Amino acid sequence: MTDVREPVKHTPLEDVQGLSLGIFLCGLGIHVLTHVGLITGQTAGLAVIISYLSGFSFGTVFFAINLPFYLVAYRRLGLEFTVKSLISVTLLSLVTDFLPLGFELGKVNVAIGALTFGSLVGLGLLAMFRHNGSLGGLGVIALLVQDTTGFRAGYVQLIADAIIFTVALFLFPWEVVAWSLLGAVVLNLVIAINHRRDRYIAT
Structure with missing residues (x-):
């Protein structure tokens, strides 16, 4: 007989903990990324390039x-997702x-x-995804x-990402772009x- 379990909702406290951990890990990863002068993809990549x-x-x-x-985000994914994303982006910026x-x-x-950046931000985003959060940006457009x-x-x-890294080739040395690609791949x-929803039933 198959064991069918109902999804278990995260409590508000668990959401706060998960999102806070995700934001902190992403912040650490970006700190390392900018320290070594690399770039990345998505909205964060645009922000890094413009910042440089x-x-x-x-x-x-x-x-x-x-x-x-x-x-x-509000029209596509609802108020809760949008509010969590706004809070997350604001806190990550700080x-x-x-x-x-x-x-x-x-x-x-x-x-x-590059390896440290990819690992930390990957883990940070996983924590945020598990608690219905995100860092907004191009991911929302992709869903739309x-x-x-x-x-x-x-x-x-x-x-x-391909467009961002192609443009970066005209702005930065190719070695910077190559190492940045390693971080993005990780x-x-x-x-x-x-990130497999079929393996994790908590929402």
Whole structure:
């Protein structure tokens, strides 16, 4: 006889804990990424590139660049998801701006930096996904495209990343882009292998 269990809802306290952990891990990963001078994909990648070119902090740019996506998120994914995303983006912006003040990094090998970034942010996003949170941005647009055209969201995100890294080739040395790709691959592998709704029933 098959053991069928009903999904178990996370409590509000569990959501706070999970989202806080996810934000902190993502903040640590981005701190390492920017310390070694690498980039990444998705909305965070756009924010990193603009931050490098403009001199504004990552946190400021990341917060601003996410603002247009909240209306789309509300219409597509509902109020709870949108509020959690707004809070998460705001807190991550603050974490990434203030973390360097109390957590200075010394010499970090660029390969180790890429691996560390990918691992930390991958784990951080997993924690956020398990608690119905996100860092907004292009992922919301990808879901909208999937709903309206049938073109899969994952492919939309891959195309967005391909565009971002192609543009980066004209702005940064190829070695920077190559090591950045390593970090992005690690991040996406962590998500792809571990984010399986059919394996985890808590929501």
